[in-house]
Amino acid sequence: MNSILEEYDKKKNVLENLDKSLDTLINSLLKRKGIEAHQIKTRVKDRDSLEKKILAKQKYKSLDDITDIVGVRIITYFDDEVDQIATLIEEEFVIDQDNSVDKRKIDSDKFGYRSLHYVANLKKDRTNLPEYSSYKGQKFEFQIRTILQHSWAEIEHDLGYKGEFEIPSTAKRTFYRVAALLEQADIEFVKLKSTIAQYENNLSQNIKAxxxxxxxxxxxxxxxxxxxxxxxxxxxxxxxxxxxxxxxxxxxxxxxxxxxxxxxxxxxxxxxxxxxxxxxxxxxxxxxxxxxxxxxxxxxxxxxxxxxxxxxxxxxxxxxxx
Structure with a gap:
């Protein structure tokens, strides 16, 4: 563990610079695609959190084994924007498929917030640029989810229950119901956006008619x-x-x-x-x-x-x- 923490201390400045570079890069990429996110937040895992993770997992041999040292959280307004951003990330970054997971596809009878997690690193054509050259091979994590999915995650964290077997039996039915309501709300918001867009697209013609x-x-x-x-x-x-x-x-x-x-x-x-x-x-x-x-x-x-x-x-x- 000490060797990993020492490696972390040596790379801290590079990691913090990567954090800032990713923030600028993601904002630029989304703006270019015309996607307006509710929130984009980047962070470098602090030393205490890293130490707790190493002790809890007991499997890491080097800092490179920990793929979420640098994290990017993108919160969208609508569920269909998660897929739009996912496509953008797949185009712009190298994706580590083995360590990436789409938690939106969890079984309907399981607890847990639904978000898309990508582990990625910068493409070669980007790390060939001087401003990105020091980040070659460095992995980082994307979390992409809607406002409602984020709300579920925050409430679940605040309640202190993360797994199905941790939930008291008397509360499970309520948990299932709330999860279903939030998921349905995400679906309805996309329908609402589509209905408004269709109305606006037909508006000029309807006004003339x-x-x-x-x-x-x-x-x-x-x-x-x-x-x-x-x-x-x-x-x-x-x-x-x-x-x-x-x-x-x-x-x-x-x-x-x-x-x-x-x-x-x-x-x-x-x-x-x-x-x-x-x-x-x-x-x-x-x-x-x-x-x-x-x-x-x-x-x-x-x-x-x-x-x-x-x-x-x-x-x-x-x-x-x-």
Whole structure:
């Protein structure tokens, strides 16, 4: 054991640098793939934990035998993102299949959180780079799981029971039920995400076909502000031609949408057709009110900002004038 700990002490700086490099690398890879994780956390096993592990297992001969000295935990929002990240890791790293395990495939009547564990090391083309050269052959562990799977793991750890045979018989049924509920919730969240994505994908077409049937919500408002021909034509004419602003496609904050929707609905506007009619009805007042707003100390403006200005600035101004 002493020899392993001495080896650990000598490599501590390298391990800590690997920890930082993996954090940067994983964040970069996920961003490139457009995957937004809930949390990415890396860590180097501390000396006390390592010593306890060596004593408990009684099987390690060298530091290289311990594959989770450096660990990366990736927590996703949705269950299908676990597989997306798994594919990415398999593409970008060398996987030690013998020491990797998919705990999502455990028997349904067994206890334990469901997460995907990979033991891996960097590929040769990466360790050939100077910044990664000192990590050649060094193994590390990935843990990938959803928020709900992580919650189960944390609660299970807090309760102090990890195995089926440790659970009191009187509590087993409750444990099974909670595990099943969390697993079903993961499934339902993926379905919910898919339903929303399908709604958003069909939204532009549905708005054109029957705008009076499309309620005012965040997705429909974004579509109206960014794709409605009347909004686009007005902003190109006024923002671009009159005020020489570059109109950029950029979303606004979620909180701004919530406030805007509340104000729109307070006007009795419940669907996209009514909103379009309202926009056209007040186009002249909107144009006039812009004269007091410009010039601004900027050379760009977001697509759809005319709707924000109409609701948040022009209408209150008209009310005061009355």
């Amino acid at each position: 029957n705008p009076s049937q499309i309620e005012i919500n965040k997705a429909s408002l974004i579509s109206f502000m960014s794709k409605n021909e009347n909004v686009i034509n007005f902003e190109n004419d006024v923002f671009s031609d009159e005020y020489n602003l570059v109109v950029i496609e950029s979303d606004v904050e979620s909180s701004a949408y919530a406030r805007l929707i509340n104000k729109i609905k307070s006007l009795g506007i419940e669907n996209i057709k009514q909103l379009e009619e309202f926009y056209l009805e007040h186009e002249k007042q909107l144009r006039d009110s812009l004269k007091s707003l410009f010039p601004l100390e900027r050379n760009t403006i977001r697509r759809g900002d005319s709707v924000l200005i109409l609701i948040n600035y022009t209408l209150p101004k008209l009310t005061v004038q009355k």
